[in-house]
Amino acid sequence: MASHRRPKPAGRARVSILTAAAATAVALSSQSGAHADPAPTKDQVKAQVDALNEQAEVKTEEFNAAVEKEQNLQKQVSQIQDQVARQQAQVSTIQGSLGEIAAEQYRTGGIPQTVQLMLSASPDSFLNQAGAMNQVGSSQADVLKAFKDEQGKLDQQKHEAEQKLAELDATTKRLKADKEEVQAKIAKATALLESLSxxxxxxxxxxxxxxxxxxxxxxxxxxxxxxxxxxxxxxxxxxxxxxxxxxxxxxxxxxxxxxxxxxxxxxxxxxxxxxxxxxxxxxxxxxxxxxxxxxxxxxxxxxxxxxxxxxxxxxxxxxxxxxxxxxxxxxxxxxxxxxxxxxxxxxxxxxxxxxxxxxxx
CATH class of the missing domain: 3.90.1720.10 (endopeptidase domain like (from Nostoc punctiforme))
Structure with missing residues (x-):
């Protein structure tokens, strides 16, 4: 037959440990409640709100500066783009002149001048034309130089426009960030005030x-x-x-x-x-x-x-x-x-x- 034995009573040491653990838990619980951060007083809330308002004001002036810079950059970009358009028209006009000269050379430059002289029915007339052709050559060089100068101006203006557009983009992003920061500080101050009665x-x-x-x-x-x-x-x-x-x-x-x-x-x-x-x-x-x-x-x-x-x-x-x-x-x-x-x-x-x-x- 199986023997029926009573369970051994817990030893005094074990009881003491369990009691101490329970007491510690209760103490920690009550201590946690005792040390919970109390709600801020009206004066503390006011001090925090004042500090947030000051921070928001600093960001507001930065926001205003960014708005002004953005507006100025937009004007500058518009002006530069107008200059680029005018310069492009000038370059296109000179390109047209160079095209006409190139076409004329293609039509007449294939036959050396000595051959043209031999084939000419009027050598005197040809010699007069040859003198004029030399003058045209000098004119061509002037047109080509003018084209290079105007094209250089156009490239510089395009580069300046690209820089201003990049600066405008950076300013717009900063403007957005400043606005969000101001709004966040205002929202925090508002929430603090609303926490009061x-x-x-x-x-x-x-x-x-x-x-x-x-x-x-x-x-x-x-x-x-x-x-x-x-x-x-x-x-x-x-x-x-x-x-x-x-x-x-x-x-x-x-x-x-x-x-x-x-x-x-x-x-x-x-x-x-x-x-x-x-x-x-x-x-x-x-x-x-x-x-x-x-x-x-x-x-x-x-x-x-x-x-x-x-x-x-x-x-x-x-x-x-x-x-x-x-x-x-x-x-x-x-x-x-x-x-x-x-x-x-x-x-x-x-x-x-x-x-x-x-x-x-």
């Missing part, structure tokens, strides 16, 4: 609105103000201390008329703007042509340094070490600018960031 988003928006209102109040403190119709009927425009009829006064008035307009990267008006687009548009209304990017606008006038005390209404204030932001000085330590995606054209303190240059167009 509605209450937190409202608080951030209220803080921005308060800052803009305080900047406007400071700008109006030293000068009378007037009410003007706008999309925001409560807005008060700043009457700056600048002579009427000047380019500066006209540019400021134009910028003030766009307060509340949305920021949009790559936009230069009339309904939305990025930072340099607003400057270009405002000064265009004053009859002054500015370059498209903030970096180029840095060299679009007299540089009066970096001390805000030297600024006059109408000056361009260039910010950051890479000159990636620009605003319009309106007096009393305030500027009008297009800040970043999600914001609108507004007043702000002129010392909101490090000043790279103050430029008087």
């Amino acid at each position: 509605q209450k937190e988003r409202d608080e951030l928006a209220a803080a921005e609105a308060k800052a803009a209102a305080e900047a406007k109040a400071k700008a109006t403190a030293a000068a009378p103000s007037t009410e003007r119709a706008s999309r925001d009927s409560a807005r008060t425009d700043v009457a700056v201390n600048v002579p009427a009829g000047t380019h500066a006064a006209a540019a400021i008035a134009a910028a003030q008329s766009k307060l509340g307009s949305p920021y949009s990267y790559g936009a230069a008006g009339p309904s939305s703007f990025d930072c340099s687009g607003l400057m270009k548009w405002a000064y265009a209304q004053a009859g002054v042509s500015l370059p498209r990017t903030s970096q180029d606008q840095r060299g679009a006038g007299t540089n009066v340094g970096t001390n805000i005390a030297n600024a006059q209404p109408g000056d361009l204030i260039i910010y950051k070490s890479d000159a990636s932001h620009v605003a319009l000085y309106v007096g009393n330590g305030q500027v009008i600018h297009a800040p970043h995606t999600g914001a609108v054209v507004r007043y702000e303190s002129a010392t909101m960031a490090s000043i790279n240059a103050i430029v008087r167009p």
Whole structure:
């Protein structure tokens, strides 16, 4: 008969090991939960969004520069192609002349001149013709030289056109990459903001609105103000201390008329703007042509340094070490600018960031 034996109870050592393993698992589990990254606070999200907006603005100015370069290259390519077409017509005309000369030589050059003289019924007439033939030979050389010169010009122009087309293609690809990078940064910033509660988003928006209102109040403190119709009927425009009829006064008035307009990267008006687009548009209304990017606008006038005390209404204030932001000085330590995606054209303190240059167009 088979013997029935009870299973041996687990030894104390084994129980201890299993208990310790279970305890460790529970501890690790709870530790993992305890160390999970907490959701970022409102201030942390704002800091990240601000950083992304700054990065996007840098890429936006690079995007603007690429757009301008692409447009200039397209004009250059068009001009060169026109030159090539005209040069080709010139070469074709000379080729026609060479063809006629070749045909004439074929018709007459087969019989040596001495034989033609022997066969000629009028030797005197032939000798006169022979003199003319020598002159034709000299003329042929001139035509051939002209052909070589014109053909050389044509080849050079074709080569230049090929180079410009290659440069245009590279610029277009860079433009696409810059646009995608800006869009990615904006999308990331938007996602961060959307991760906040509605209450937190409202608080951030209220803080921005308060800052803009305080900047406007400071700008109006030293000068009378007037009410003007706008999309925001409560807005008060700043009457700056600048002579009427000047380019500066006209540019400021134009910028003030766009307060509340949305920021949009790559936009230069009339309904939305990025930072340099607003400057270009405002000064265009004053009859002054500015370059498209903030970096180029840095060299679009007299540089009066970096001390805000030297600024006059109408000056361009260039910010950051890479000159990636620009605003319009309106007096009393305030500027009008297009800040970043999600914001609108507004007043702000002129010392909101490090000043790279103050430029008087």
